[in-house]
Amino acid sequence: MLRGLAGDAQAQRDLLAELATLLQRFHRRRLGAVSDVDDLVQETLIAMHERRDTYDPARPFTAWVYSITRYKLIDHFRRRRARLAVSLDDCTDLFSDSAIDQAADARDVELLLTELPERQRDAIRLTRIEGWSVAEAAARTGQTIASIKVNVHRGLKRLMSLRRRD
Amino acid sequence: MHHQELIEKLTAGMQPAPRNAVSRRLTTGLAVGGTTSLLLLLACLGMRDDMDAAVSTGAFWMKWAFVAAGAIPAFILTRRLARPDGKVGRLSLLLAAPVVVLASFAVVRLVGISPELRAARWLGHSADSCPWIIAALSIPVFATTVLALRRCAPTHLPLAGFTAGLLSGTVAAFMYALCCNETEPAFIVTWYTLGMLLPALIGALVGPRLLRW
Numbered sequence: 001m002l003r004g005l006a007g008d009a010q011a012q013r014d015l016l017a018e019l020a021t022l023l024q025r026f027h028r029r030r031l032g033a034v035s036d037v038d039d040l041v042q043e044t045l046i047a048m049h050e051r052r053d054t055y056d057p058a059r060p061f062t063a064w065v066y067s068i069t070r071y072k073l074i075d076h077f078r079r080r081r082a083r084l085a086v087s088l089d090d091c092t093d094l095f096s097d098s099a100i101d102q103a104a105d106a107r108d109v110e111l112l113l114t115e116l117p118e119r120q121r122d123a124i125r126l127t128r129i130e131g132w133s134v135a136e137a138a139a140r141t142g143q144t145i146a147s148i149k150v151n152v153h154r155g156l157k158r159l160m161s162l163r164r165r166d
Numbered sequence: 167m168h169h170q171e172l173i174e175k176l177t178a179g180m181q182p183a184p185r186n187a188v189s190r191r192l193t194t195g196l197a198v199g200g201t202t203s204l205l206l207l208l209a210c211l212g213m214r215d216d217m218d219a220a221v222s223t224g225a226f227w228m229k230w231a232f233v234a235a236g237a238i239p240a241f242i243l244t245r246r247l248a249r250p251d252g253k254v255g256r257l258s259l260l261l262a263a264p265v266v267v268l269a270s271f272a273v274v275r276l277v278g279i280s281p282e283l284r285a286a287r288w289l290g291h292s293a294d295s296c297p298w299i300i301a302a303l304s305i306p307v308f309a310t311t312v313l314a315l316r317r318c319a320p321t322h323l324p325l326a327g328f329t330a331g332l333l334s335g336t337v338a339a340f341m342y343a344l345c346c347n348e349t350e351p352a353f354i355v356t357w358y359t360l361g362m363l364l365p366a367l368i369g370a371l372v373g374p375r376l377l378r379w
Contacts, residue, residue: 056188
């Protein structure tokens with residue numbers, strides 16, 4: 001490092017090459033994706049080279065290296081979080097827009113609902129599937145508002161226990 | 167090694183690194199900024215009329231001593247934080263020393279007098295403008311200090327912003343003392359300190375944005 005500071009280009013090249021190996025290992029262990037690691041290593045190397053005059057020869061060299069490395073790593077995380085909008089194309093399997101899937105889901109739900117008493121089945125179908133409010137569902141079924149709520153709750157609980165037994 | 171190409175490019179035609187680059191950048195920045203704020207002061211407010219008489223009073227030198235006692239540690243701290251591995255250390259405690267000393271003088275001068283007189287001494291005739299003028303005068307110094315720091319490698323950005331702001335505040339207060347004719351310790355310790363802290367706090371807030379590299 002000292003010879004590099006004095007202007008010895010070969011010494012500086014050797015130093016940077018050695019640092020590159022260390023940085024590669026250091027950043028790889030903290031990042032997952034390999035393409036990111038290469039970018040970050042290069043950025044850290046550039047920082048160390050261009051700001052080499054901030055090194056004080058009276059102080060430990062490793063502390064200087066480590067501080068810049070950590071700063072660049074944190075900066076990298078900060079920037080990555082800033083644009084951490086995951087592309088929707090990467091998670092298509094979370095959503096399903098095929099009509100076949102939807103029809104299958106609807107059939108499954110109807111099948112399950114037949115296992116419930118009529119009052120619970122109506123309460124769930126109206127409020128949870130057809131999207132009526134609790135008050136509207138009460139008016140349509142002749143149940144009270146309180147009993148709609150209770151029936152939805154009991155019905156869902158029952159469905160869950162049925163599913164679990166399956 | 168796949169970084170070889172970059173390394174070759176970086177080191178091609180490289181020059182010896184300047185020695186003491188950090189200190190030199192900061193002092194250059196300080197000189198340019200300080201001169202600007204001095205000229206600003208002379209242009210807008212002028213020196214106090216009784217300057218000849220004032221230089222033989224203790225109050226005048228008390229102000230400069232108080233401000234310088236903050237400026238010197240602020241400069242050393244800023245220089246430390248300009249390096250990536252720079253730490254604040256115990257020196258930061260020294261920043262409180264001038265405030266504590268002057269505050270005790272102030273208290274001595276304020277006990278046992280009537281509340282009206284106490285308020286008059288504390289507020290002087292310029293308490294409502296003093297901190298603002300100091301903060302305004304600090305702007306050129308803050309700008310040049312930030313420019314100098316950006317060419318160094320600070321890694322604790324809010325802290326570096328704070329000390330840079332504090333440093334510019336102390337330089338501004340040093341200049342302002344040429345124009346201000348208040349003499350009361352209570353006045354100095356309150357309103358000067360406020361004027362110096364204002365740029366420091368702003369510096370801490372904007373540091374992460376301005377100093378990133």
